[in-house]
Amino acid sequence: MNSLKGFSAPIVAGVALFGLWEGVLSVFSSDGFVLPPPSEIAGAFIDNWDAVFRGARITGFVVVSGLAAGVILGVLAALLVTRFRTANETITPLAVAVNAIPIIALAPIFNNWFGLTSPRSNQAIVVALVFFPIFINTARGLTQVDRSQIELMESYAAGRARTTREVRVPNAMPFFFTALKLATSLAVIAAIVAEYFGGRQDALGPMITQSAGLTRYDDAWAAVLAGTAIGAVLYASVAVLERWAMPWHSLIRSHREET
Amino acid sequence: MNAIHIRGATKVFNPGKSSQVEALADIDLAVEPGEFITLIGPSGCGKSTLLRLISSLALPTTGSVEVNGKPAEQARLDRDYGMAFQTSGLFDWRTVAKNIELPLELMGWSKADRRRRSSEMLELVKLGDFAKHHPSELSGGMQQRVAIARALAFSPSILLMDEPFGALDEMTREHMQDELLRIWRDTGTTLVFVTHSIPEAVYLSTRVVVMSPRPGRIAAVIDVGLGDRQASTRDDPAFFSKVTEVRAALREVEG
Ligand SMILES: Nc1ncnc2c1ncn2[C@@H]1O[C@H](COP(=O)(O)OP(=O)(O)OP(=O)(O)O)[C@@H](O)[C@H]1O
Ligand SMILES: [Mg+2]
Numbered sequence: 006m007n008s009l010k011g012f013s014a015p016i017v018a019g020v021a022l023f024g025l026w027e028g029v030l031s032v033f034s035s036d037g038f039v040l041p042p043p044s045e046i047a048g049a050f051i052d053n054w055d056a057v058f059r060g061a062r063i064t065g066f067v068v069v070s071g072l073a074a075g076v077i078l079g080v081l082a083a084l085l086v087t088r089f090r091t092a093n094e095t096i097t098p099l100a101v102a103v104n105a106i107p108i109i110a111l112a113p114i115f116n117n118w119f120g121l122t123s124p125r126s127n128q129a130i131v132v133a134l135v136f137f138p139i140f141i142n143t144a145r146g147l148t149q150v151d152r153s154q155i156e157l158m159e160s161y162a163a164g165r166a167r168t169t170r171e172v173r174v175p176n177a178m179p180f181f182f183t184a185l186k187l188a189t190s191l192a193v194i195a196a197i198v199a200e201y202f203g204g205r206q207d208a209l210g211p212m213i214t215q216s217a218g219l220t221r222y223d224d225a226w227a228a229v230l231a232g233t234a235i236g237a238v239l240y241a242s243v244a245v246l247e248r249w250a251m252p253w254h255s256l257i258r259s260h261r262e263e264t
Numbered sequence: 265m266n267a268i269h270i271r272g273a274t275k276v277f278n279p280g281k282s283s284q285v286e287a288l289a290d291i292d293l294a295v296e297p298g299e300f301i302t303l304i305g306p307s308g309c310g311k312s313t314l315l316r317l318i319s320s321l322a323l324p325t326t327g328s329v330e331v332n333g334k335p336a337e338q339a340r341l342d343r344d345y346g347m348a349f350q351t352s353g354l355f356d357w358r359t360v361a362k363n364i365e366l367p368l369e370l371m372g373w374s375k376a377d378r379r380r381r382s383s384e385m386l387e388l389v390k391l392g393d394f395a396k397h398h399p400s401e402l403s404g405g406m407q408q409r410v411a412i413a414r415a416l417a418f419s420p421s422i423l424l425m426d427e428p429f430g431a432l433d434e435m436t437r438e439h440m441q442d443e444l445l446r447i448w449r450d451t452g453t454t455l456v457f458v459t460h461s462i463p464e465a466v467y468l469s470t471r472v473v474v475m476s477p478r479p480g481r482i483a484a485v486i487d488v489g490l491g492d493r494q495a496s497t498r499d500d501p502a503f504f505s506k507v508t509e510v511r512a513a514l515r516e517v518e519g
Contacts, residue, residue: 151351151353153349153350153351153353154353156316156347156349157347157349157353159340160321160340160345160347161343161366161367161370161371162340162341162342162343162370163370167370171355172355175355178357253356253398253400254356
């Protein structure tokens with residue numbers, strides 16, 4: 006099966022990496038603090054399962070809800086700027102300017118706005134970080150359309166909405182999914198780093214800072230592992246969604262690879 | 265009533281800017297219903313632009329274009345046009361059959377009617393086995409045949425084709441020429457066709473319009489008058505003498 010072939014290579018590479026990691030550390034054994042071998046991280050992961058799972062659920066919620074809101078807002082803004090010239094002239098430069106702000110640096114400020122222990126500020130960081138790649142890529146996909154396809158729709162006297170649905174939206178799909186894959190890892194990073202500064206104290210971010218502060222590096226790594234799992238699950242879901250939403254696209258890719 | 269009537273049309277792109285291009289000047293052309301007109305001329309002389317004016321995808325800077333007795337814009341809204349472009353313009357996200365059905369969907373045909381028509385059209389362009397394929401799985405020539413099938417699918421009263429056979433091999437090209445002539449005769453469609461091939465222009469059309477560049481003008485209109493085309497037409501001395509006549513007119517404009 007093609008889809009299995011796609012997933013098996015990273016799994017093999019992952020197993021090889023962990024094997025190498027474990028092997029190197031067993032030969033050149035340090036004190037095992039800063040970089041514990043995978044076996045110890047797995048041990049800490051299982052020992053602290055309750056806390057890690059709770060943290061993963063809290064952080065996972067921040068990631069998924071922020072991602073969803075950021076994606077919806079990004080797509081809506083992209084549709085708006087392709088539809089209305091004035092929207093394009095006002096929103097696009099504004100978005101570019103705002104995008105130049107290192108948003109993650111706003112985390113402590115957002116905490117001030119939303120309350121130190123509220124997850125809202127973390128969600129807001131995720132939304133802001135996800136919004137831009139989705140907005141910019143989707144807008145590009147909606148506008149960079151084959152001219153003859155638009156003219157064809159015009160020659161059939163198709164309305165603007167119909168042309169958007171038949172031509173612009175499908176054309177934007179590959180752009181959108183590329184941005185969405187990027188956004189999943191951005192969302193996990195944004196959530197955890199934002200949690201360093203505030204939000205619920207049993208989330209993954211505080212778990213990492215607190216464990217590292219107590220030099221319990223295996224616990225810190227267990228929390229990192231949980232964050233990695235969230236990112237991996239999201240990425241895989243997006244990849245599945247992409248294949249389902251654009252069956253024609255994997256076809257184009259496989260042809261390009263063959264030639 | 266003329267099928268197409270162009271009066272004093274000019275087209276200037278980006279007027280007043282440094283990128284200003286005078287694409288067409290003084291175009292007067294009247295096309296009878298059921299005629300097969302071919303536009304031929306050097307690259308950049310405005311053939312595609314003239315097709316765009318006829319289909320009201322672009323407006324003339326001055327002058328007017330009337331189609332079926334009404335302004336071109338109205339004819340477009342009435343869906344009088346079928347178009348095939350220089351690039352196939354197929355939708356990768358639709359199967360071959362669904363590409364052909366697109367105009368039928370827009371015109372509200374029932375699903376069963378659409379299915380029937382798309383399979384008829386696929387037979388016509390000899391792609392019956394490819395209904396469920398996506399365009400990216402087809403060769404360039406096959407894609408162009410799908411685009412032609414799409415243009416013909418709803419039997420428009422006016423067909424505008426911009427070098428549709430450019431990507432085809434010689435055998436397929438001759439086959440498609442004969443098919444196009446058959447469809448044209450059977451449907452009574454008015455056809456405006458752009459090509460770079462002199463023999464193709466002579467073989468297909470009732471009249472060949474030779475255009476000159478910068479700005480694009482109609483340099484000569486040659487009546488072909490070869491009657492019904494047959495396999496033997498391509499070897500007919502009368503055919504060759506028309507080819508020579510068109511070639512001479514083209515030499516003149518290319519200077
Ligand atoms: N949208 C446009 N904006 C500006 N200039 C244009 C535009 N479309 C065409 N032109 C110019 O108008 C002239 C005629 O172009 P057109 O595409 O009609 O030529 P053509 O005869 O179809 O050429 P070819 O045989 O290469 O297809 C060219 O000089 C071209 O650069
Ligand atoms: Mg052209």
